[in-house]
Amino acid sequence: MQKDIKVAIAGVGNCASALVQGVEYYRNRQGAALDGVMHRSIAGYSCSNVEFVAAFDIDQRKVGRALEEAIFAKPNCTRIFQSALPVSNVVVQAGPVLDGVAAHMADYPDDAAFRPADLEPTDVAAALRASGAEVLVCYLPVGSEHAVKYYAQACLDARVAMINCVPVFLASDDTWAAKFRDAGVPIIGDDIKSQVGATIVHRLLARLFADRGVGLDRTYQLNTGGNTDFLNMLERSRLKSKKISKTESVQSQLDERLEARDIHIGPSDYVPWQGDNKVCFIRMEGRGFGNAPIELEMRLSVEDSPNSAGVVIDAIRCAKLALERGEAGPLEAPSAYYMKSPPRQLRDSVALEACNAFIEGRHFDISGDQPRVKFALNPGRS
Numbered sequence: 001m002q003k004d005i006k007v008a009i010a011g012v013g014n015c016a017s018a019l020v021q022g023v024e025y026y027r028n029r030q031g032a033a034l035d036g037v038m039h040r041s042i043a044g045y046s047c048s049n050v051e052f053v054a055a056f057d058i059d060q061r062k063v064g065r066a067l068e069e070a071i072f073a074k075p076n077c078t079r080i081f082q083s084a085l086p087v088s089n090v091v092v093q094a095g096p097v098l099d100g101v102a103a104h105m106a107d108y109p110d111d112a113a114f115r116p117a118d119l120e121p122t123d124v125a126a127a128l129r130a131s132g133a134e135v136l137v138c139y140l141p142v143g144s145e146h147a148v149k150y151y152a153q154a155c156l157d158a159r160v161a162m163i164n165c166v167p168v169f170l171a172s173d174d175t176w177a178a179k180f181r182d183a184g185v186p187i188i189g190d191d192i193k194s195q196v197g198a199t200i201v202h203r204l205l206a207r208l209f210a211d212r213g214v215g216l217d218r219t220y221q222l223n224t225g226g227n228t229d230f231l232n233m234l235e236r237s238r239l240k241s242k243k244i245s246k247t248e249s250v251q252s253q254l255d256e257r258l259e260a261r262d263i264h265i266g267p268s269d270y271v272p273w274q275g276d277n278k279v280c281f282i283r284m285e286g287r288g289f290g291n292a293p294i295e296l297e298m299r300l301s302v303e304d305s306p307n308s309a310g311v312v313i314d315a316i317r318c319a320k321l322a323l324e325r326g327e328a329g330p331l332e333a334p335s336a337y338y339m340k341s342p343p344r345q346l347r348d349s350v351a352l353e354a355c356n357a358f359i360e361g362r363h364f365d366i367s368g369d370q371p372r373v374k375f376a377l378n379p380g381r382s
C-alpha cells in the first residue's frame, strides 16, 4: 500500500473545491468509473492517495472553517459532484492578502466576489512545516504576483514542492527556477493547462493546420465565464501574464509565429449567469492547396474548475515522485504536459511521451525538440 501524499492548498476557490471533491469521488472507483482521470495510477499512487493537510485563504467565509466546508462557501460556484466528504481536521488558515484581491471586487455582490477577513495572517512557511505538507498547490487569482511569490518563498523555506497553477512565472523564470534547484525543491509550473480546455484544443488545431500544410493567417480564442476567476480578470492590469501565457502556449506550436495583430487570445468577458461554465470560441483562418481559403470555427463549453483539477491530481503525484527521487527545480516533462507556460514548450504528443517516461523513470531526451520559449508580447513573423 502506498503512503498518502500530504498536500497543502493556497486559495480555496473553485479549482480547490473540484480537487478536494475529486479525491473523495474517485476513492473507491474501478474500471470505467475512473473515467475523467488521466493517469489512474502514477507509480502506484492513485487519486485517493492525496491527503489534504493544510489550506490558506483570505476570505471571511472560508478562513477558520474546516476545508471540507470552506470549499462549498460562497463565492465558490463550481458543480457539487461529491457533497459527502470525510472530516479532514484541516482548518483554513489566513494567508497574507498582498495583491490577491482586485479593488473592483468590492463593487460586486457578496455571493459573487471575494470578501477579505480582517485577521492577522499566518506565517505560511511555519504552518507548512507544522502540517507536514510535501506539496503545495497554488490556486491564487490571476495577477497576484506578490502573493504567489510569497507562497513560493514559503515553499522554499519549508522545503515543500510547488504546483503553480497561476500565470505568475516561476518554473519558467530562470531566477526562480534556480532558487528551487538550489533549495532542493521541485516545482511544476506555470499556469495549469486544463484537461480538454481552450488551450490544448487550440494548440492541437494549430498543429493540425501546420502538419497538413495549411498556412494559418490569423486566429482568435475568446473565452467567457461567470466565476470569480473571470470576475477577477475584468481588471485588465491583472491580465497581462495570463494573456502572455495563453498566447505563447499557442504560438509555441506554430512552425512560424504569427504577428501579434493576427493572434488574439484571452479571457474576454465576465457573464455572471454562466457561473463555473466556461465557453470558448476559436476561429482560425488559413489557406490550403492552391491558396484556397479555409475557415474553422469552434465552440467548447466546459465546467471550468474540474477541468483543471483533473490535471492537478496528476501533477501532485509527479511532484511526489520527484521528492522520492531527490529531483529539484522545474520538472520539465510534467510541466510541458500539464502547464501552459512550462520552462520548455513541447508538442503535446511529445510532452505526453516525455511525461510518461518521467513517471516510469525512463530517460527521454527532450533537449532537441524545441527551443526554450522566451516570453514576448510583440513577437512577429519575419
Ligand SMILES: NC(=O)c1ccc[n+]([C@@H]2O[C@H](COP(=O)([O-])OP(=O)(O)OC[C@H]3O[C@@H](n4cnc5c(N)ncnc54)[C@H](O)[C@@H]3O)[C@@H](O)[C@H]2O)c1
Residues within 6 Å of the ligand: 010, 011, 012, 013, 014, 015, 016, 056, 057, 058, 059, 076, 095, 096, 097, 098, 099, 100, 101, 114, 138, 139, 140, 141, 142, 144, 147, 165, 166, 167, 191, 192, 193, 194, 197, 227, 228, 229, 232, 304, 305, 307, 308
Ligand atoms: N480551468 C481552470 O479553472 C484554470 C485553468 C488555468 C489556470 N487557472 C488558475 O487557477 C487559479 C485558481 O482558479 P480558481 O477558479 O480556483 O479561482 P477562484 O477565484 O475560485 O479562487 C481563488 C481563491 O484564492 C483566494 N485568495 C485570494 N488572495 C489570496 C491570498 N493572498 N492568499 C490565499 N488565498 C487567496 C480567494 O479568496 C479564492 O478563494 C486562477 O489563477 C486561475 O486563473 C484555472
